[in-house]
Amino acid sequence: MIVKHSRGQYPIQFRSFELPQGDIVILTDENLAREYPHLATKNCIVVEAGESSKLVETYIWVCEQMVLYRASRKTKLVALGGGVIGDLGGFVAATYMRGIPFIQVPTTLLAQVDSSVGGKVGLDLAAGKNLIGAFNPPSEVIIDTEFLKTLPERERQCGLAEVLKYGFILDPTILKDVHVVPIETIVRRCIELKKQVVEADEFETLGIRASLNFGHTVGHAIEQFTGYKKYTHGEAISVGMAVEAKIAAQMGLSQPEVTDTVISNLEEHGLPIHAPELEKVEELIELMKRDKKAENGKIAMSLVCSFGDCRLVTDVPTEVIRRALVSG
Numbered sequence: 001m002i003v004k005h006s007r008g009q010y011p012i013q014f015r016s017f018e019l020p021q022g023d024i025v026i027l028t029d030e031n032l033a034r035e036y037p038h039l040a041t042k043n044c045i046v047v048e049a050g051e052s053s054k055l056v057e058t059y060i061w062v063c064e065q066m067v068l069y070r071a072s073r074k075t076k077l078v079a080l081g082g083g084v085i086g087d088l089g090g091f092v093a094a095t096y097m098r099g100i101p102f103i104q105v106p107t108t109l110l111a112q113v114d115s116s117v118g119g120k121v122g123l124d125l126a127a128g129k130n131l132i133g134a135f136n137p138p139s140e141v142i143i144d145t146e147f148l149k150t151l152p153e154r155e156r157q158c159g160l161a162e163v164l165k166y167g168f169i170l171d172p173t174i175l176k177d178v179h180v181v182p183i184e185t186i187v188r189r190c191i192e193l194k195k196q197v198v199e200a201d202e203f204e205t206l207g208i209r210a211s212l213n214f215g216h217t218v219g220h221a222i223e224q225f226t227g228y229k230k231y232t233h234g235e236a237i238s239v240g241m242a243v244e245a246k247i248a249a250q251m252g253l254s255q256p257e258v259t260d261t262v263i264s265n266l267e268e269h270g271l272p273i274h275a276p277e278l279e280k281v282e283e284l285i286e287l288m289k290r291d292k293k294a295e296n297g298k299i300a301m302s303l304v305c306s307f308g309d310c311r312l313v314t315d316v317p318t319e320v321i322r323r324a325l326v327s328g
């Protein structure tokens with residue numbers, strides 16, 4: 001599969017991953033280095049596992065390690081890990097010596113179906129996630145679903161929430177298939193969908209790419225409110241999709257059956273549809289006003305009107321949000 005972008009294109013290869021030959025540096029995290037020691041050998045930079053590695057301090061340390069390994073402009077950076085490693089590695093590659101090539105080797109379900117494709121890379125600030133970043137497409141993405149065998153169950157669930165999201169916003173056949181077809185097939189289908197969306201709206205300016213944000217306005221607010229500690233991203237957006245489905249129905253944009261189907265699919269997969277934090281209505285609304293889709297204090301959400309039809313609504317009335325949170 002090939003993804004086209006304004007500066008060229010890159011292939012997505014579905015194959016077993018082996019360390020590439022030649023001038024490479026590998027960036028990975030400590031969990032992967034422990035689980036796959038044969039991949040974390042020469043020229044390997046290992047960072048702590050988790051979101052804390054998307055801080056500027058880690059970024060500087062990684063760049064310094066690159067210098068110690070005598071990485072040049074021709075060196076390829078192999079980002080071997082989940083979304084944290086992909087975002088950090090992609091940002092290092094965007095900026096080290098004004099840019100070097102990098103290969104995405106996503107090892108979580110979330111990174112395989114979402115973050116490794118589309119070219120968004122970045123870092124967090126104390127003030128918020130992904131506040132520093134770039135559009136920096138990889139030179140190649142290698143998808144090896146064997147990596148998913150060692151993924152902890154909670155991380156798998158996290159990715160599953162994004163898989164179901166594709167089912168709700170773009171291709172409802174996924175909702176049935178996810179029960180019966182191998183995970184490789186599901187990953188490939190999700191990547192095809194993400195490819196279509198990012199090719200149609202590379203820089204997120206047309207509202208098309210924003211459709212991938214279903215459940216994320218409420219989900220991000222829950223994550224921020226709980227300091228990114230209590231819930232995984234997938235759990236937070238699962239609750240977010242349940243609440244935003246109710247909002248769409250209350251606004252008359254969708255039929256109540258859509259909400260019921262969203263909720264029943266999430267529940268079937270053991271994903272949460274409720275969080276006690278939803279009672280913190282005013283605090284969550286304040287956070288939603290600071291969401292990057294919001295303009296002039298108006299809350300924006302990508303809402304599913306019917307399965308496969310998701311629209312960016314730029315002025316969701318706070319009264320409707322209040323009601324959905326309270327009933328949530």
Ligand SMILES: NC(=O)c1ccc[n+]([C@@H]2O[C@H](COP(=O)([O-])OP(=O)(O)OC[C@H]3O[C@@H](n4cnc5c(N)ncnc54)[C@H](O)[C@@H]3O)[C@@H](O)[C@H]2O)c1
Binds near residue numbers: 049050111149
């Ligand atoms: N760039 C984008 O378009 C985009 C899209 C969505 C999310 N993201 C970013 O992705 C990040 C979340 O990604 P994530 O959920 O993959 O988190 P992650 O990279 O922290 O990985 C989750 C956990 O799984 C472990 N792990 C990874 N692969 C493993 C494997 N094969 N076996 C065992 N353990 C493994 C990691 O060590 C970590 O502890 C966030 O920072 C988010 O902002 C970026």
Ligand SMILES: [Zn+2]
Binds near residue numbers: 162216233237
């Ligand atoms: Zn997400």
